[in-house]
Amino acid sequence: MKAVRGTRDLLPPETELWNRIETTARQVFARYNFGEIRTPIFEDTALFARSVGEETDIVEKEMYTWEDGERFEKSLLISRWSLANRERFGTIEDNSPSGAVPIDLECEDLDGNFELVLFGAKPSKRSVDVLASAVSDKRALLTQLQSDKDVTGRHVFASPVPGVPEETTPEGVLLEAFHGNFFKSSQSLTLRPENTAGVVRAYIEHGLGESGQLQKLYYIGPQFRRERPQKGRYRQFWQIGAEVIGPPSSGSESPLRDAEVLEMLATLLEDLGIAGWTLELNSVGSAADRAKYNDVLRAALVDVAPKMCGDCQRRAVTNPLRVLDCKVPEDQPIIEGLPKIGDSLGDDSKQHFAQVTAALDTAGVPYTLNQRLVRGLDYYTRTTFEFTHGGLGAQNALLGGGRYDGLSEAIGGPKAPGIGFAMGLDRLVLTLQAQEATQAAAPAAKADAYIAPIGESLNAAALVLARELRRAGLRIELGDGSFRLKKSFEAADKTARRIVILGEDEHQSGILTVKDFISGKQTKVPRAELAANLARPAGE
Ligand code: HAM
Numbered sequence: 113m114k115a116v117r118g119t120r121d122l123l124p125p126e127t128e129l130w131n132r133i134e135t136t137a138r139q140v141f142a143r144y145n146f147g148e149i150r151t152p153i154f155e156d157t158a159l160f161a162r163s164v165g166e167e168t169d170i171v172e173k174e175m176y177t178w179e180d181g182e183r184f185e186k187s188l189l190i191s192r193w194s195l196a197n198r199e200r201f202g203t204i205e206d207n208s209p210s211g212a213v214p215i216d217l218e219c220e221d222l223d224g225n226f227e228l229v230l231f232g233a234k235p236s237k238r239s240v241d242v243l244a245s246a247v248s249d250k251r252a253l254l255t256q257l258q259s260d261k262d263v264t265g266r267h268v269f270a271s272p273v274p275g276v277p278e279e280t281t282p283e284g285v286l287l288e289a290f291h292g293n294f295f296k297s298s299q300s301l302t303l304r305p306e307n308t309a310g311v312v313r314a315y316i317e318h319g320l321g322e323s324g325q326l327q328k329l330y331y332i333g334p335q336f337r338r339e340r341p342q343k344g345r346y347r348q349f350w351q352i353g354a355e356v357i358g359p360p361s362s363g364s365e366s367p368l369r370d371a372e373v374l375e376m377l378a379t380l381l382e383d384l385g386i387a388g389w390t391l392e393l394n395s396v397g398s399a400a401d402r403a404k405y406n407d408v409l410r411a412a413l414v415d416v417a418p419k420m421c422g423d424c425q426r427r428a429v430t431n432p433l434r435v436l437d438c439k440v441p442e443d444q445p446i447i448e449g450l451p452k453i454g455d456s457l458g459d460d461s462k463q464h465f466a467q468v469t470a471a472l473d474t475a476g477v478p479y480t481l482n483q484r485l486v487r488g489l490d491y492y493t494r495t496t497f498e499f500t501h502g503g504l505g506a507q508n509a510l511l512g513g514g515r516y517d518g519l520s521e522a523i524g525g526p527k528a529p530g531i532g533f534a535m536g537l538d539r540l541v542l543t544l545q546a547q548e549a550t551q552a553a554a555p556a557a558k559a560d561a562y563i564a565p566i567g568e569s570l571n572a573a574a575l576v577l578a579r580e581l582r583r584a585g586l587r588i589e590l591g592d593g594s595f596r597l598k599k600s601f602e603a604a605d606k607t608a609r610r611i612v613i614l615g616e617d618e619h620q621s622g623i624l625t626v627k628d629f630i631s632g633k634q635t636k637v638p639r640a641e642l643a644a645n646l647a648r649p650a651g652e
Pocket of ligand 1: 305306307308337339344345346347348349350351353354355509510511512513514515516531532533534535536537538539
């Protein structure tokens with residue numbers, strides 16, 4: 113079996129790079145006083161529909177959604193069956209609430225014969241056995257009472273199709289498939305396609321705004337979108353993201369927050385060693401500005417939409433802003449000719465954006481303005497941005513983000529303006545790998561030493577030595593005493609920079625033989641000096 117399309121395994125030594133990126137990100141977040149948040153991987157589907165937006169590609173096409181926990185409604189099946197069979201019986205006695213009798217109904221027909229009935233989602237061996245034994249108990253009782261009445265057992269289960277004939281099991285139980293839907297689906301759930309909605313949900317649920325403080329939260333974790341897989345685009349991918357959110361009194365709306373987040377990102381990319389990025393910046397205005405721009409776009413699209421793709425034609429009416437997300441090449445010249453959002457911004461939005469760019473200028477963070485950058489999620493207001501990198505090919509966005517001043521209210525929370533971003537960890541890795549490949553391939557990290565016990569009787573001693581060296585902070589690979597010396601050398605050369613030979617002599621004398629694969633030198637090292645010796649760079 114193989115990993116599902118669009119998902120992949122991350123293996124060493126590549127995982128080392130992933131860890132390095134995550135560690136650097138955590139260090140930078142700590143310097144900017146962010147704390148970590150971990151939200152569940154799946155959430156109520158409605159959360160994403162209401163925040164990311166019903167009309168977006170993500171919600172319309174890319175979510176992994178399922179109906180969770182279909183519940184069998186036994187009481188519904190019992191009541192419907194009883195209603196349908198009322199005429200056959202003089203009495204129908206309901207046992208289910210008592211629980212003492214393992215039979216749901218005891219029915220007595222007009223001739224005084226009994227029918228014991230058990231209900232279930234589907235027929236099971238256990239139910240049939242329970243029923244058969246209840247029938248034989250009842251028969252024994254009637255015989256004792258010298259009654260000539262008969263007893264049957266009936267096992268009724270929910271059937272999605274009508275008209276399935278009755279069957280009799282070898283135990284003499286009647287199996288009846290009763291037609292109808294007796295299942296209730298409890299909830300629609302979705303694997304998170306992004307993390308902002310979950311963070312804001314958590315902010316509301318835990319009353320994080322009540323402290324009056326700005327909340328600065330970061331996350332690292334997998335996200336899921338059913339996109340067409342290609343380089344840099346996966347169905348399970350990883351994001352490192354952060355959100356700054358709080359009540360307006362905490363300063364959450366200040367353009368300084370936007371500038372600080374962007375400056376932090378420039379620092380983070382620098383600390384990661386990623387060079388050559390471009391920050392693209394735009395403002396999509398307040399909710400009112402966006403509504404105005406949507407009207408302007410809708411009017412402009414009336415004439416041109418019929419020449420565009422199906423999605424654009426639909427969105428031209430329902431959510432014209434989303435037309436700007438279209439990737440169909442033939443539609444691009446039309447999109448280029450549409451009115452620009454900058455012309456619909458109100459004075460407040462313009463002023464806010466001017467303060468963001470002024471702060472960036474002062475801080476020396478370079479950016480380019482891009483009026484088409486409206487981002488593919490509906491919650492954005494005012495500042496939006498993306499950091500792109502030329503080395504990534506078609507999927508060139510390293511990270512994206514922006515402000516979402518109305519998101520909390522849209523999902524039933526208090527007013528809590530915010531700004532945040534998420535970076536594609538998979539794409540950071542690709543960028544760094546490409547950079548490292550061009551800067552002369554860095555050899556995969558090797559262990560400091562390989563310990564080769566000579567003979568199986570020295571395995572335990574080798575384990576003790578490995579433990580000692582590992583506790584001294586060294587990276588150690590442990591061989592096996594059953595290997596011939598040649599095999600140990602070959603294995604050691606592949607995985608470590610040195611080999612430490614532990615033969616009977618070495619074990620007795622406490623003087624170990626160490627060979628350095630880079631310098632080719634072989635030396636004798638007293639055990640007490642071994643850790644310090646191995647800690648030196650190889651080749652010296
Ligand atoms: P987004 O632009 O949808 O924004 O995703 C952010 C980043 O995640 C992208 O720039 C990209 O690097 C990465 N990414 C997205 N989809 C994939 C994929 N299929 N495969 C690999 N990487 C991918 C958001 O998710 C927003 N929640 C960002 C945000 C946070 N806005 C405000 N706060």
